[in-house]
Each structure stands twice: as structure tokens, then as C-alpha cells.
Amino acid sequence: MKPYAEMTKEELLALTEELKKRYREMQNRDLKLNMSRGKPSLDQLDLSMGLMDALTSDTELQDETGTDCRNYGCLEGIPEAKELLGDIMEVPYDHLIIYGNSSLNVMYDTISRSYSHGVMGNTPWCKLDKVKFLCVVPGYDRHFAITEYFGIENVCVPMLEDGPDMDMVEKLVSEDESIKGIWCVPKYSNPTGNSYSDSVVRRFARLKPAAKDFRIYWDNAYTVHHLYDDHQDHLIEILAECKRAGNPDLVYKFASTSKISFPGSGIAALASSLNNLEDIRQQLKVQTIGHDKVNQLRHVRFFGDIHGVVEHMRKHADILRPKFETVEDTLERELGELGIATWTKPKGGYFISFNTMDGCAKKVVSYCARAGVILTPAGATYPGGKDPHDSNIRIAPSFPPLEDLRIATELLCLCVKLVSAKKLLEEMG
Amino acid sequence: MKPYAEMTKEELLALTEELKKRYREMQNRDLKLNMSRGKPSLDQLDLSMGLMDALTSDTELQDETGTDCRNYGCLEGIPEAKELLGDIMEVPYDHLIIYGNSSLNVMYDTISRSYSHGVMGNTPWCKLDKVKFLCVVPGYDRHFAITEYFGIENVCVPMLEDGPDMDMVEKLVSEDESIKGIWCVPKYSNPTGNSYSDSVVRRFARLKPAAKDFRIYWDNAYTVHHLYDDHQDHLIEILAECKRAGNPDLVYKFASTSKISFPGSGIAALASSLNNLEDIRQQLKVQTIGHDKVNQLRHVRFFGDIHGVVEHMRKHADILRPKFETVEDTLERELGELGIATWTKPKGGYFISFNTMDGCAKKVVSYCARAGVILTPAGATYPGGKDPHDSNIRIAPSFPPLEDLRIATELLCLCVKLVSAKKLLEEMG
Secondary structure (H helix, E strand, O other): OOOHHHOOHHHHHHHHHHHHHHHHHHHHOOOOEEOOOOOOOHHHHHOOOOHHHHOOOOOOOEOOOOOEOOOOOOOOOOHHHHHHHHHHHOOOHHHEEEOOOOHHHHHHHHHHHHHHHOOOOOOOHHHOOOOEEEEEEOOOHHHHHHHHHOOOEEEEEEEEOOEEOHHHHHHHHHHOOOEEEEEEOOOOOOOOOOOOOHHHHHHHHOOOOOOOOOEEEEEOOOOOOEOOOOOOOOOOOHHHHHHHOOOOOOEEEEEEOOOOOOOOOOOEEEEOOHHHHHHHHHHHHHHOOOOOHHHHHHHHHHHOOHHHHHHHHHHHHHHHHHHHHHHHHHHHHHHOOOOOEEEOOOOEOOOEEEEEOOOOHHHHHHHHHHOOEEOOOOOOOOHHHOOOOOOEEEEOOOOOOHHHHHHHHHHHHHHHHHHHHHHHHHHHO | OOOHHHOOHHHHHHHHHHHHHHHHHHHHOOOOEEOOOOOOOHHHHHOOOOHHHHOOOOOOOEOOOOOEOOOOOOOOOOHHHHHHHHHHHOOOHHHEEEOOOOHHHHHHHHHHHHHHHOOOOOOOHHHOOOOEEEEEEOOOHHHHHHHHHOOOEEEEEEEEOOEEOHHHHHHHHHHOOOEEEEEEOOOOOOOOOOOOOHHHHHHHHOOOOOOOOOEEEEEOOOOOOEOOOOOOOOOOOHHHHHHHOOOOOOEEEEEEOOOOOOOOOOOEEEEOOHHHHHHHHHHHHHHOOOOOHHHHHHHHHHHOOHHHHHHHHHHHHHHHHHHHHHHHHHHHHHHOOOOOEEEOOOOEOOOEEEEEOOOOHHHHHHHHHHOOEEOOOOOOOOHHHOOOOOOEEEEOOOOOOHHHHHHHHHHHHHHHHHHHHHHHHHHHO
């Protein structure tokens, strides 16, 4: 098959008829498949069922210092959970606070606190006329939704091959005092799957923000979520790099075990400088008496230590890898030479980012839906759901069984071909 | 022993010398006891160890509609948990949202949301010059700390025999638009242990607040926490009463299983009108993907239903009742006829409220501390830690073993006698 752009009008017309026919056939198969959600599959969830046996009625529910995990107290988490999450997040034990089940909720709290009380003595954002946030795009819709909910203006910064456009980040951040933060998924990014290069991390740590209360929101959602054993991304640890650069307070780092153990029943944590943690404690001690220490203990007993987590993630990878490869192989086979789409080939994380020709993504998602395959809504990876190019689609290969995934990807390819061919025909007039 | 007020100076001097001697003897016993914290004892925690066996690796972790509790989703809680908490809170299934482990955190979120986003379209509190909150005193310090943290002025309303001074509440609320809420613990109140009468609940439901966004914060912390089987307080259900009174949106009701199962590892809930819940959902869906459904399922499997909870609370009562009675009997025996103190005799909850003569509470707590018995700091039951009479002390009988509790209460009585006698002597000049 030759690239669509090289086809004559007659060739495209014939192709479109053929694709329409195949699309109708697919519609008749009455599919009900879903590639929209970055959630673990049943097989993956089964990997953590041992969590349910990690504590029994015969277990002494005390942490290593003798604190009864069943009772009130221990606001910042039990020591062994801090050590485990510290190892996952690559930060020292005393630089993190353990929270509840959701790192998203920790990020929400962080924005909410900055809004109502300000960051380290700076003016609360609710008292400012204008607050802006940088959003690396394509990115994670739930990040953008938090800042949007607080009336903060989301400003897009494009994700390049090796991280955000740092020229743009440096310029905006140094010139505009109303920019108070940036949403980042630095490793196996959502949705592109690529990771920030050493150079990008170093430039982040050396930012010179106009706003004293500017913070990098470093969502380390996929820090141990590799697809390969010998082929992994490794990032410079941002907290340490900020400290070396003389900017120790520049970053909040978030993580959770949501995609390690069970989504919604894991433990989350926030890591930062001691100064930032002290600032956060002023809220924390008013907000709660403590998070779920029994669940912290359960996780520690189940995983043992960081090596246990690594071994566990290897099992996740064994389930996820064939799914990513199936999607990638299908895309390559069906679209590889047509010049109508590009996509990423991540070494970890939960997503593949797929780009159609400009102006085609919404139509592709709609065509897929009408043939029974649900994709993440086009535009969802941009603030306000508005992709200026209407080209990005987030593919989430984790949840469907392998065979469903193959069929769904084939349908996606068919729809991309059909929509692209029609688009080219339209352009010919 | 005759009332201290009837003693001559000589009698008081002799008494003081005698009490000092006994106090020094107590100091020599090198006690280390703690009556400060409203936390369950080890015996009580042991009652819920079955929770740890309620789910195992062989359990199907699906809710009754087939939702996999291990995965993302189900933002407002699984149906059977909503039913169980609804039964505990005496509200219909569809009038509540299940949260994480802490009802205090839900209250914090509620204040925080009102501050940043306003209540049902009303002006966010952060945009107002002045916001006030009514605090029933003596009351719960952590309530007062939340409003204080948001710069809200805490205004005291005295707790009477059958609830807050409703004449004062009605007057303040109807006249002052800056009053946006009231902190209440309506049943087995913290710390007085008494409950709001039918008349008080009816008057609450019929409040005519000047502020459209005024809400009653009804912290139902001790709703099933009876000490006796046949001798219980029963309140008119506030949500239903508000609805009958034509004020359906007037109340937020909070509860958790913290003192039913494990503090910090239970489940919390918020109940309110459908209108209020819809308002709250706008925050909730941005804040988190969902709370810990596995723990919700664990609680449902362990307790079964509301009758299971009632049976379970009977076991708690069997442990708590002798402790309350030991404190009350000791107080009665030691102080009953002296006219220097009063205290409450609750039928449930976690506290006994103790009142010294004016100006003595801080000294009593300090004397106790110097003899090895830690009490809740005097004043803690008032906003800002300031008891205008310096008379209220919160006694928490739950945690210490029975024998410790008897000794601690005896020391408390001795310190009350000593401080009171000295005070009376001072007044004689």
C-alpha cells in the first residue's frame, strides 16, 4: 500500500468504497470493546490477591516501633510504609508523607491548600486576580480538571520527544508571576509513554520562576511500571537534583500503589523538601487524625521491600507487554506505510499516544464507537477537552483481553484509514 | 465531709496540709497514666480482628451489582456499604456518599469546598470579608480547629442540659448573614455525653438563617455508641425533620465506623439532601477516582447488616460501661458532697465532662500531670483552647485499663480538692 497522500482522487474513491464496506462488516460483528480506561486487567488484579491474606486476625497489627496500627495516631504514616514508598519514589524516608488511597486526592489537596492558604507564607491564590498553570500536552485530563475546578487558567506546553518544550517552560515561568505550577508525568508519561531526558530534568531543577510559590507537580504515577527488564527509562531524581541546583523547595512529587496493588485500595504519598513538608503539615494536622495504617501495614507485609515490588511489577509487565506489542504490531502492519498516523512505542506506563492527521481524531473516535469500540474521547488529553489539532487519541491497552485488543486495534486502523481517505478527498474538492 | 464552702479558714488550712501530704504520696507512686484521648482500648480493638479475615485471597471481591471492588470506579461507594452506613446514620441509601477513612476529613473537605467554591452557587467564603461559625461549647477541639484554620471566627454557644442554647442559636443565625454554620455533636456529645432533645432538634430543623448558605454540621460520631441496652438516647432524625420543616438542604450529617471497627481504618460517610449531594459531587469527581471499595466490602462482610453492628456495639458497651461507672462512682464517692465540682453521667459516647470551680481547671490538669496522669488540656473543649471560666475538663475513660482508670480518677479527685481548697483560701485572703 502506498502513502495516501500520493494517491489520485480515483484511487482514494475506490479505497473509500472498499473501507466503507469493511466498516459495515465490522459494525455487523456487534462488538462491545473498551480501550478507553487506564485500568489494570483482571489478570493484573489477581496478582495482588495475596494482599487479602497479608493480615489475619492472628497478626500483631503493630508497626516496627510498636505503634498499634488499629488505633488513632501516626499522622504521617508508619515507618516501614514510608521506607517502602520512599524506595519506590527514590526519595529518603523522611522526605515523604503517606496519605490515603489516592495520589490524585493528594494533588487536589495540594492545589486546594495553595488556593485557600498559599504556599509557604505567600498570598493564597484565592486572593490573586489571576493564577495560571502550565499543562504539558497531550497530558492527563484529571490533572487539568483540578486546576480548572479552581478557576486557574491552564496554559498548554507541548510534549516533545524528550519531555516538555523547556525553552517555552523557562520563558513562561521566568516572565509570568501568575504561573504557579506545572503538571508533569515525567516517566512513561500519560499518554505519550515517553520519559523526560536528563537534560529536561536538569532544566526543571534550574528553573528561575518569577513566582516564589511556583512548584513543579511531579506525578510519578508510573515510576516502577516498566514493560521490559533490560530496556527501561531511568530519570534523574528530581528532589535531589533540585537540591543540588539550590532550589530544594521547587517540587512536589506524588505517587501511589494504585497500579501496583489495587486501584482505589492502595496507598499514596507525597515527597518534597523538609520545608515544604512542614508547610503541608499545618494543613494535614487539621485535616485528619491519620490515614489508614492497617492498609499501610498490609502493603508492607505483602511486598516486603522494594525488591518485592520490582518482582511484582515484573509480573504486571508480563501481562501488559504482549498487549502493548499487539497494539503496536497491528498499528505498524495496518498503518505503517500510509503516512496518515503516528504513535508512540513506550517502554512502560499505561498508554500509547496516537496521532491522526489534523482534524480527524474526533471522527475516528466516533466511527469506532459506532462499531462498538470505545476509546478515550478525542481531546481528553488537552485542557478543557480541546485538542487544537484534533489529532491526539489516547490508547489504553491494559484492560481488554489480548484478542479483544487485537480486534479493537484493527477497527481503529480501519476507521483511521476511512476518515483519512475521506478527509483527503474533501481537500481535493 | 461537708461542702468546702461551709468550711472555716482553719478547717481549710488543715485540709490543705492533709491533701498536700496525700498528693506527695501519689507523686511518689511514679504513675504514668493517660485519660486524655478518646480512643478505644486494646480490648475494644480486638473485637474487630475478624475484619482481617473478612476477605481472603479466595474471596470474590465484587459488590452486589458485580462491580470489581479492586479496580477503579464507583465514586460514591458500593451499594451494600451505602446501605449499611445509611442504616447506621438513619438515612435512606441514596442520601449519602461513602468517603475514605475519616469523617473529620470529610468535614474538612466540606469547609474547604465552601471556602473555595461556595455552597450551592452562593459566594465562596474566601470572597467574603467575614465568615463566622457557631461552636457549641464545651465541644470538640478538632471541629473548632478546622474553621479556625480557614480564618473563620468561631462564636461560642453554650451547651445546656438538652442541647445548645437554642434561643441564642435562633437569634444569631437569623440576624447575622456572616454566620455560615454550626458545629454539633448531637448524640452523646463530645465532651458532655448528653444528647439533643426532641425540642432542640425540631428547632434546628426550623431555623431561619439570614445566610442562604448556612448549614448545620451534624457530626453523628456516636450514633450507635450506647453504654446501655435499655437506657439509650434516641434523637429525631435531622434530615427527615428538616425535610418536614421545609428546609431539606439545611444539614450535612457526618459519621464513620472509626469507633465501631478500627480508628483510622474504617469508612466514613456524608449524608444530606439530594440537592446538597449534587453540589458536593462537583468537587468529589475532581478530587478522586474513588475511595477504598475493598475496605467498604470488608466492613460489609464483617458486620453483615445493621443488626450485626448493634450486636458489635453491645460488646464495646460491655467493655466501656464499667469504665464509665468506675469514673462516675469514684467522682461521686470522693467529690459528691463537697460542692466543688460537677460532672455528666452519659448513656453513651466516649467522654465525661467535668467542671471544677471557676478558675481551677488548668491548675487541676497541671497537678495531675505532675503526678503522672495526663488529662486533655484544660480549655481544649473551647475554640482557641480558651475556656472563659477555666472550669471544663474532658475525661476520656475508654483507653486505660480499669484499675489504671480508678487510680487516675482518684488522683483527679485529690487534685480537684487541693486546688479548690487553695482557691477558697486565697479568696478568704
